[in-house]
Amino acid sequence: MTRLPLFGLALATALFAATSVHAEGDKAAGRALVYTCAGCHGVPGYTNAYPQYPVPKIAGQNEQYIINALQGYQSGGRKHPTMDAQAQSLSATDIQNIAAYLSSLAK
Secondary structure, eight states, X not given: OOHHHHHHHHHHHHXXXXXXXXXXXXXXHHHHHTTTTHHHHTSTTOEETTTTEEOOOOTTOOHHHHHHHHHHHHHTSSXXXXXXXXXXXXXXXXXXXXXXXXXXXXX
């Protein structure tokens, strides 16, 4: 009896993954938007003041991860005062463009 629900879950997961929309952002437009990102994410070895932790590198990060993270800051699902404020100023198109540009960079 547990095989059927597990099979259904696996099938639903596979269908969702196959039909997920891949962002088609404009890399040039994204490049123009990331100037504020570089102030923290582009500094080698930069550490956030409070709470203290290394600021993650976002160049070369997975495109969908960047989109999910920025949408999470917009919705309140992710919390960081600076990122919350930055994300609020972005449109859905801006987020796609930023993700397209950052994901195209070498790690």
